[in-house]
Amino acid sequence: MAKERIQRINGEWGRPEIVHSNEGRLAMVIDLRRCIGCHSCSIACKQENQVPLTFFRSWVKQMEKGTYPLVSTFTLPRLCNQCEKPVCVTVCPVKATFKREDGITLIDSRVCIGCKACIAACPYDARFVNPEKGTKYFGRGTTDKCTFCAHRVDGGAKPACVLACPTKARYFGDLEDPNSEVSRIIAKNPVQTIKPHLGTEPHVFYIDASSEIMGRMEMKPRLGRIEGEGESEEDGHGEE
């Protein structure tokens, strides 16, 4: 069953069938009191999903607050927020991006025309052009983003980043089930989401997140910013 679903997501050609997965609403809770900023989740995601160099589906944002001697570092693991009202789905001209019934927003790389409207529209910088996806001929890449590891979820497993976290800061489960891990944690703790004022209703919740790190506030650029680091590289490989 799970195998069939995976085939339908990554199949050969045709319209995307909206895959009916397990019922409910999938969500993730990230407990920042436990996060140590080790970037294990970023690496696990890269390994699991074969994300090319210079691109990340999941990463950890780090911020420094205060002046010497009272300085502390804050981390914010980032990934697609799997919004309840995703902006990317509304702007896609070919419906290549769609929301599954369990709340995961996916991209059909067979249909994506690469207009980049969703990249511009996503308020969370979650999307990018993946040069290794798309058609064999003519293809120069299609849009890509975190899928909540939909292929693993369909097979009954948890996302790679959740399993990789050494401090068990990430929780994953069904929000509609009141007995699930995420439901219990959200019920007990104050949680925050990124940019809630935009009304996208993100389903990645953070415990103990500092408001400065959640969105764009007036902040100095990061230390040691490498010139032209944000630029895409033609072959997707680093300098060395």
Next chain:
Amino acid sequence: MVYQEIYNVQHGMAFGALMAAFPFMTGLSAGSFTLSTFAYVFGKKEYKAVSKYAVFMALILLGMAVSLLFIDMTQPSRSYFTMMLGNVTSMFSWSAFLVGGYMTASAIYAYSIFSHRDGAAKMMGIICIPLALAVHADTGFVFGLTKGMPIWHTSLMPFLFLISALTSGIALIVFMVITKDTLFTKKESNKIDRNLVYSLGNMLILLIAIEFFLDMSDVTTMIFAGAEEVEAVKLWLIGPFSFSFLVVQLGIGGIIPVLLLSLPNISRTYVGQWIAALFIIIGTLAMRLNVVLGGQTIPKTEAGIVPYTHLIGFVGYTVPQEIAVIVTLFILGTGAYAFCIAYVPQIIEKVDAKLFGKREA
């Protein structure tokens, strides 16, 4: 309290210079098309002389704009999907259908002008004007409906785009007519009436005034809005886009043309009109760059500013390569335009005579 971002991932800008050139070109197209309908739809017979120059300009600019989109797409071979799989909430999807409809309708309109069917031209003109305006307003909505981008997300965006489209389109026709009359047309009877060009100049003053008002409303609202908007407007007023916004868009594209078009000694000369028209076009291009690139320069979840990423499709092009693509397009477009002006009216008349028999002009 001191905050400093230590590490973050940047995925760069989504739209590069080509997507900024797209609304510029569709704007020029919509503007010149509207001018071409003055004679046939609104009954202002004196504008008939510029109609045929304007309608070809509109068609060719639209073709160039669409090819820019194709170059910018990462999967251009799938572009027909937009026609097959529409999405009501997507402005890009609306764009595809509107551009397709507008292109077909304005081609029929051009045919009816050159086969001297004034009645048909009027009818097609009435169909085409809303389409031309809708194409461009839709481009404004593409940016205006993006709620994550403080510079883009304003209800003024479609109006701003429409007014600057009319301004730049009419300026382009003024520029082109003056160039043609002083350099290429030798016979006095083939030249276009000077008073007609001057009346277009007066129209430009009004349009620039409206655009200036809209720009100022937008900037003032952003100054007194939330934190994100204030950050955004700083980029235009004191940040890296301040030269482009204050000097090029408002100065060269607004104040200098208004002076040139209204000062009594200069406004009634072709030199003054020509320079004013050129400056308006440059100012409009700067406005598109300020909006499209400026909007993306403000990062959504990062500190500092997003550096410009050279993107044509996915392949990382350099600035000279992007300029080469744009220059090639311009040369092709100019060539196609010269061909249209020189031969297409005769071809259409011959084809029409063959198809429907001889007609009196």
